[in-house]
Amino acid sequence: MNSKKFFKSGLAALLSIAMLAGCSNKPAGGGSSKGEGEKTPEPAAETVKANVKVWGPQEDQSKDNGEWLQTMCEAFNAAHPEWELTFKYETCSEGDAKTNVGTDPSAAGDVYMFANDQIPDLLKANAIAKFGGTILDGIKKANSQTTVNTVSYDGAVYGVPFTGNTWFMYYDKSVFSDDDIKSLDAMLEKGKVAFPLSNSWYLASFYVANGCTLFGENGDNADAGLDFSGEKAVKVTEYLVDLVANKNFADGDVGTVADAKAFFSGTWDYQKAVDAYKDNLGIAQLPTITIDGQAKQMKSFAGSKAIGVNPAGALYKEHPEIAAALAAWLGGTEAQQKHYELRNIIPTDTSIKVDDPLAKAQMDTMSNTSIVQPLQANMGNYWGPAESMGKEIVNGTVTKANAAEKTEAMNTAMNTSVVQ
16 A cells, blocks of 8 residues: 555544544633634644654564665654654564564554464454554555455454465466466366365365355354355365376375476475476466366465554554554555565555566465455364365265265364364
């Protein structure tokens, strides 16, 4: 999002919550009487001074990576002559936020970076605030709906996303054409494809393609549960039985299947793909699968990393508008562009034009072929039964003859084991 737009119009539009209502409705009067036409002079605006504690990973603060965090905070300071801010930088990785911020929010960073799946834990600790107003509008405008959903919980948005987390497809361009990669079934006619079917994080993509849902269409309806029931799910299980039987399919990735000409993973396996396919490396969003003669779009789980505001911090209590504006800036267009240039942190802001296939594949996948990994307590019920199903399909225990029985058993297990 273009953060500058938010600095000039209602920065108090932070977090549509009553804590911002520092504007008390004072009754008129109490001063000397003025004659008609006389106006009380406007008081001179005073520069607001504030200390700001910012938490982020060490990599974003190191000289080797251009001191991204310090650079962006100082640029924010320069953009706001009405504020005189003194920054204190401390180290906390996105993955450690729920522990380091949640343990003692009053001592934690005023603004910090976090992984989206930590939102429920941060809320329990009263360590994260929700966004509203023009900042919320900017988040929605700059990101795909899936990305917005990754930082949404119970109808509110709790972070400014700055990079995504999902998986997509690596392939050998000398084997598969641009048309081939649109369909997994077309690819299987041309060369060996590896897919981690026994890993439940990946398995869901097939079932979701044919209408199965995890806590409703958007993952935000706890009462909807995990719906891997009925004919829609059985058809997928049958498809997967045939998939495993295909001589051009293997469970795994290019590291475990040496002759694989395509595999599915995320940015963390980029070097593995480079080593395997070299100049022929292609990277793309997910293909479709064919069920009952119809193309069905595979969809991967998606998450994000984001900037959060700490409502227990000293800055928020005194100047919530500063905390909100800084979060919007650090997750905004300019900051994401700089993050990409300095550390190859792939942006979520859809207005940013990326110039490499890896970044494009992740952004395309986040926008087009993914669903948010639900932030529901009972999401924990999914992993075990799904993993068992994937492994049983791979080892041949699941067959077309027992596909309906096995699928229903998986669905029952997902919806009867309650995570506390």
